[in-house]
Amino acid sequence: MALIGGQTQTELFTIRETPGAGRGVFADVDMAAGTTLWRADDLTAHVVLREYRGEVCWECFGYNRGRKLPVRDATHGFTFCSAACAAGFKARYDEVCLQTWAAVYQSSQARAQKAKEGPGPAPAGDETPAKPTGQVINEAWDSAVATAAFIIDVRTAGAKATKAQKRALQLAATRVVPSTDVLTFQTHALLTRYISPSHWAAILSLADEPCPYTTQQELQDHITAYLHLAAIVPPALLPLLATADTLRTAKSREVHNSFGIRSLEDAGSEFFGYGCWPSASFFNHSCRPNVRRRRTGRVWTFEAACEIPSGRQLCISYLNGEEDALDLAERRARLCKTWGFSCACERCGSSQS
Structure with a gap:
């Protein structure tokens, strides 16, 4: 450290x-x-849990006892306690980063719309409830990286891509990500590596947990979010998704090094999210x-x-x-x-x- x-x-x-x-x-x-x-x-990567997104300021984590915050960024999907905090968020990033947050928000809106239209098929039962081993984790991520490489190749090909390739890309882009919170955390980690190399170097120095997923479903949620990001982020970020190193590193360091984001009153009884x-x-x-x-x-x-x-x-x-x-x-x-x-x-x- x-x-x-x-x-x-x-x-x-x-x-x-x-x-x-x-x-x-x-x-x-x-x-x-x-x-x-x-x-x-x-702060290198964080998430405000989905149920608190309208009540906790994304920039300063201010909380007004459950009341809705006054400033909403309809492009990026975050709420803020003030115009100053909204401006602070935008000043923190370049145009590529802001485009990424917008793409992630648009995909979450599409997911919410699908939920309104009716529930999809029930998820399959978790046949492997035990904590995934290192071998299981590595095999799952190796397979995901191969799929991501295909997605990136199709996106790079652009107009030259075949109809079959374009359909595969569309499927990945509209993939339902089970956990919006996982997708948000991964996005913040990805953008930190892109825009703040010194902060990313610091996260590499933290203690590593080789088996950070508590269930097979959690592992799958992270992989699904990774493939979804490969399909929707601006082209400038694709080199960072050619391997899964960024997102695997963020999870393996976060699991034993994160701090809870809690209310500043009531002895921190409200847990809003976490960050590294x-x-x-x-x-x-x-x-x-x-x-x-x-x-x-x-x-x-x-x-x-x-x-x-x-x-x-x-x-x-x-x-x-x-x-x-x-x-x-x-x-x-x-x-x-x-x-x-x-x-x-x-x-x-x-x-x-």
Whole structure:
């Protein structure tokens, strides 16, 4: 894990290997409580869940207690809390990126229209409910890449494509993507790699999970979204879809490195979505954290929660402030399910629950 630009050190801390927990952050100086350690503004990929799209600002994640937001971008399908946030969204991207968001929104509208016309055939039962293995994942993606190559070849051929090829392309472009949220997350990741190479380099430094899909259906949702993107994105993005590296990488890093996007009141009881901020992901977990985090708009700020001596590891809680309400078994179970590790922090390793 590294900060943006490949840094592993600031004037306050150093990132280095720590036994049994990969890399961690260690204080290089004595710190007073309240010291600002880091501001992470490198949001690389995120999604606001579909059911909250009308209530949560796509740009700053502002939320007005369930009320519909006043500014809607009818071209790209997002809602904003203000004209300033809408302008901020557009300023973040070039024309290729904005065309991509528009294409994704148009396809989601077509999907919604099909749903109004009546339900399609019931999906086949999930015959492989177990978590997909690495071999199953690789074989599925290899097959998808071959299909994507065909789609890209047809699009590149343009007017020279045969009728059969054009029909195949049309089928891919109108493919029903089961999860709009997966498609949105993939689109953000794709555009980050296209327009922000430094942020993409940072995501490569995060811990990789080779088997990130919990079910076969989740794996299939990601593959379907990938093929759909290959059929609808502007030509400038097609080289990034010639392989599945971009979208597979985004998922394999996100699964253990994402931060929940929650309401800023009511102790964050409302969960709106999630995002990956690479430079925020180098803090390890402790059930007795000495660093607290807070989100302001798109930015996470990390502060010393107490006095911290030089040499001490800097840790946050992955339990969103609930660590004091849970006993040892509950904490470990939740961390294992969500983050994939059995907690052995100082608190959990002691006799105190």
